[in-house]
Amino acid sequence: SQQGEEDPQALSIQEGENATMNCSYKTSINNLQWYRQNSGRGLVHLILIRSNEREKHSGRLRVTLDTSKKSSSLLITASRAADTASYFCATAAYGGSQGNLIFGKGTKLSVKP
């Protein structure tokens, strides 16, 4: 059962441009996380935003969370070829097994030099 759904499924931009990916979810959450996966590798955690937070920054990454719309966005500024990867959002609800992360299908980002 997929909770988070990323949009778009694929995104192609030029180096230096900004990349924005969106994630929508269905039920109340404790936190929402973004992960990056380079081709053939494991996932790497990028940022975690809790339900009482609206915005977080980490380097060139900016994440927003709108709990009223049940959506989040990940902005990568001044993209580089090395940002080429798949990006996944994952949500954690409250309590017991509901706290297990549920991953979306991901956005495939291609940054052309």
Add this chain to the structure above:
Amino acid sequence: NAGVTQTPKFQVLKTGQSMTLQCAQDMNHEYMSWYRQDPGMGLRLIHYSVGAGITDQGEVPNGYNVSRSTTEDFPLRLLSAAPSQTSVYFCASSYGTGETQYFGPGTRLLVL
């Protein structure tokens, strides 16, 4: 710290064979989990553990067994491999349920 390690990196099985995928972490994390990733899909949770001696089923547990005898290790057993289990398997660990997860490099499994 090595983080989360998985072995083997790649395995080919015949239908009906059994095998164990190994996972270990050296971060003293209580929570460990196994996911499978199929083309065009996100990660789906197979089994998870909130501490030594405690395991539970995730979204897609059929055909897989787990055990957690120590905090460090969380092996995944395929009882009788089927072609539908061809996938990439990831192990992950975290301090607690729903917190930041640290992933291993994955095991690519092909069942013929």
